[in-house]
Amino acid sequence: MADSPNPFLSPSTLPYQLPPFAEIRQEHYRPAFETGMIEQLAEVAAIIAEPGEPTVENTLIALERSGQVLQRVATVFFALSSTDSTEFGTLLEEELAPQLAAHADAIRLDPALYGRINTLYQRRDQLQLDPETAYLLERYHTEYTLAGAGLSDADKHTLRDLNMRLSTLTTRFEKNLLADTNDLALVIADVAELTGLGAGEISAAAEAARERGLAGKYVISLVLPTSHPYLASLTDRNVRERLLTASRSRGIRGGEYDNRGLVLDITRLRAERARLLGFVNHAAYVTADETAKTPEAVAEMLGRLAPAAARNARTEQNALQRALRADLSDSTPATDIELAAWDWAFYTEKVRQATFDVDTNAMKPYFELDRVLTDGVFFAATRLYGITFTERFDLTAWHQEARVFEVHNEDGSELGLYIADFYTRDSKRGGAWMNALISQSTLLDTPTIVTNNLNLPKPAAGSPTLLSFDEVTTLFHEFGHALHGLFARVTYPRFAGTNVYRDFVEFPSQVNEMWMLWPEVLQNYARHHDTNEPMPQELVDRIHASSTFNEGFATSEYLAAALLDQAWHRIDADTEVTDVAAFETAALAAAGLDNPVVPTRYASTYFAHTFSGGYDAGYYSYIWSEVLDADTVAWFTENGGLTRANGDRFRARLLGVGGSGDPLAAYRSFRGRDADIQPLLDRRGLN
Numbered sequence: 001m002a003d004s005p006n007p008f009l010s011p012s013t014l015p016y017q018l019p020p021f022a023e024i025r026q027e028h029y030r031p032a033f034e035t036g037m038i039e040q041l042a043e044v045a046a047i048i049a050e051p052g053e054p055t056v057e058n059t060l061i062a063l064e065r066s067g068q069v070l071q072r073v074a075t076v077f078f079a080l081s082s083t084d085s086t087e088f089g090t091l092l093e094e095e096l097a098p099q100l101a102a103h104a105d106a107i108r109l110d111p112a113l114y115g116r117i118n119t120l121y122q123r124r125d126q127l128q129l130d131p132e133t134a135y136l137l138e139r140y141h142t143e144y145t146l147a148g149a150g151l152s153d154a155d156k157h158t159l160r161d162l163n164m165r166l167s168t169l170t171t172r173f174e175k176n177l178l179a180d181t182n183d184l185a186l187v188i189a190d191v192a193e194l195t196g197l198g199a200g201e202i203s204a205a206a207e208a209a210r211e212r213g214l215a216g217k218y219v220i221s222l223v224l225p226t227s228h229p230y231l232a233s234l235t236d237r238n239v240r241e242r243l244l245t246a247s248r249s250r251g252i253r254g255g256e257y258d259n260r261g262l263v264l265d266i267t268r269l270r271a272e273r274a275r276l277l278g279f280v281n282h283a284a285y286v287t288a289d290e291t292a293k294t295p296e297a298v299a300e301m302l303g304r305l306a307p308a309a310a311r312n313a314r315t316e317q318n319a320l321q322r323a324l325r326a327d328l329s330d331s332t333p334a335t336d337i338e339l340a341a342w343d344w345a346f347y348t349e350k351v352r353q354a355t356f357d358v359d360t361n362a363m364k365p366y367f368e369l370d371r372v373l374t375d376g377v378f379f380a381a382t383r384l385y386g387i388t389f390t391e392r393f394d395l396t397a398w399h400q401e402a403r404v405f406e407v408h409n410e411d412g413s414e415l416g417l418y419i420a421d422f423y424t425r426d427s428k429r430g431g432a433w434m435n436a437l438i439s440q441s442t443l444l445d446t447p448t449i450v451t452n453n454l455n456l457p458k459p460a461a462g463s464p465t466l467l468s469f470d471e472v473t474t475l476f477h478e479f480g481h482a483l484h485g486l487f488a489r490v491t492y493p494r495f496a497g498t499n500v501y502r503d504f505v506e507f508p509s510q511v512n513e514m515w516m517l518w519p520e521v522l523q524n525y526a527r528h529h530d531t532n533e534p535m536p537q538e539l540v541d542r543i544h545a546s547s548t549f550n551e552g553f554a555t556s557e558y559l560a561a562a563l564l565d566q567a568w569h570r571i572d573a574d575t576e577v578t579d580v581a582a583f584e585t586a587a588l589a590a591a592g593l594d595n596p597v598v599p600t601r602y603a604s605t606y607f608a609h610t611f612s613g614g615y616d617a618g619y620y621s622y623i624w625s626e627v628l629d630a631d632t633v634a635w636f637t638e639n640g641g642l643t644r645a646n647g648d649r650f651r652a653r654l655l656g657v658g659g660s661g662d663p664l665a666a667y668r669s670f671r672g673r674d675a676d677i678q679p680l681l682d683r684r685g686l687n
């Protein structure tokens with residue numbers, strides 16, 4: 001065993017360079033990380049020591065070729081830490097995190113390396129570069145500059161200090177939030193107060209109480225957004241009020257888990273760092289390296305949506321108010337009862353059932369996993385792009401439940417591997433995601449391996465896996481990311497597939513969701529698992545009819561959070577804010593999103609995306625991508641939908657380009673013009 005070679009030290013000899021999962025042992029990781037970092041630093045040192053003038057070949061391309069051992073081990077290690085984690089891996093990750101951060105800084109903040117990149121950048125007009133290489137130079141220059149590579153030594157020292165303090169503060173924010181969320185879990189003494197919940201939910205609440213030493217009682221744990229899913233079903237109005245109030249009081253109660261001071265400190269330090277790097281505020285610093293480019297562009301887009309969203313939410317509120325009064329008219333003089341935030345979800349469900357008769361549970365028997373995958377997701381991709389899928393039972397991934405598919409182009413040429421790992425397990429983190437194990441690049445002559453992870457509950461042995469409406473949507477969505485990875489045709493590995501701006505990356509995956517309910521696709525896969533009957537058309541019609549229902553609320557609570565995130569990060573370093581609640585109230589009022597019945601999806605003191613989750617000044621991204629998504633769905637629909645010609649155009653002009661050029665230029669090339677916001681307004685009923 002001690003003599004077995006470390007599989008990370010050389011490229012895999014398996015088909016498509018599939019990592020040899022069966023040979024990888026725990027003891028291979030640490031030495032491969034160490035060797036990988038040492039090797040890459042030596043490669044960078046050789047670039048800097050190069051005696052002649054810097055050239056694209058001896059600097060940029062040498063950088064693109066560097067660090068391959070580190071890349072191999074890191075890709076597998078971090079993929080597994082999400083999908084099949086071990087205690088060993090968790091401990092190693094904690095140990096490695098600061099080392100990897102220091103390794104990245106040692107390269108990005110090296111003055112000699114930055115000097116070479118900057119020299120090339122200043123001469124870019126004389127270098128006669130092809131478009132992708134010209135873009136490579138621009139990206140290196142921008143990324144290193146924004147990281148602070150061009151600062152003086154004294155300023156770099158200040159920057160490192162700010163980064164370190166910010167990382168401590170954001171970690172503390174996250175820890176406080178977790179502790180306060182646990183502390184505020186709702187304890188219920190009488191099971192009658194849980195009326196409306198299902199038997200499984202009630203026994204989970206009893207189990208949660210037992211775990212806390214409260215046997216005989218019931219505990220409802222809080223979830224991260226303001227709204228808790230149980231608010232839609234709890235019939236006891238007082239319990240709903242207590243649940244929402246607890247959710248909203250996270251981080252703002254005083255005491256050791258109060259996050260208000262951290263919100264103020266984090267935003268102030270971010271503003272200082274932005275000033276050090278030459279930007280007026282943190283939002284300007286962040287958006288400079290997104291497709292949005294400026295906070296003003298973000299503000300303009302959000303501002304266009306907010307008034308109509310708030311107006312629609314008020315219309316919805318009136319309907320819910322009537323339903324509430326009709327419901328409670330026996331007990332109290334009904335006209336005295338005002339709809340509150342904790343009533344919203346509950347009466348929304350009542351009105352939805354009464355108006356549209358939509359029960360998404362009735363769809364489940366028509367969504368059997370294998371049919372959805374093969375006759376739905378793969379079928380749509382074959383119709384659009386001509387690609388075909390063959391399961392490779394001879395190839396093994398990281399877990400016996402992960403299935404490996406080989407993907408071919410219409411002409412028979414190899415495209416890559418698609419690995420699908422759909423079931424939930426204790427070693428897998430929550431949610432659904434795509435990642436790439438190997439990214440296509442003609443420079444390195446690498447193939448493509450992409451993966452999708454879902455968290456479907458495993459059915460009892462012998463029973464089919466039936467998906468919910470949302471789970472089918474998620475599978476189409478994640479497969480959209482997978483296609484983005486598979487179709488990459490770039491020179492440089494850093495540009496392949498989903499390596500695009502954060503406010504652009506969700507666009508192709510959102511577009512792929514459109515095929516889920518496309519008649520030709522739906523008819524092909526949505527069949528009853530027992531009877532093989534197609535899904536009744538009236539079920540589909542009701543889904544379509546209710547598509548803008550409650551969108552005023554959903555859009556308003558999202559926009560409120562996005563605007564709050566922007567407001568905190570448009571403070572400059574000289575402005576002192578002292579009162580979190582007052583700042584928040586003023587920001588929401590300025591946007592007309594201060595309706596107390598429609599609270600923001602996250603308030604500042606529990607806004608993890610913004611204060612610890614890497615979406616600082618970036619929470620707008622979701623709706624920003626959706627503008628492109630809705631405009632693209634309109635294009636497909638206007639041009640005949642599911643055709644090879646449409647698929648080829650989207651693939652060649654957009655998906656295949658990845659991050660190898662200006663993404664909005666790729667969009668214009670595909671669409672023939674800039675994106676139009678109107679389809680998004682239509683979709684969300686915001687006209």
Ligand SMILES: [Zn+2]
Nearest residue numbers: 477481506509
């Ligand atoms: Zn996504």
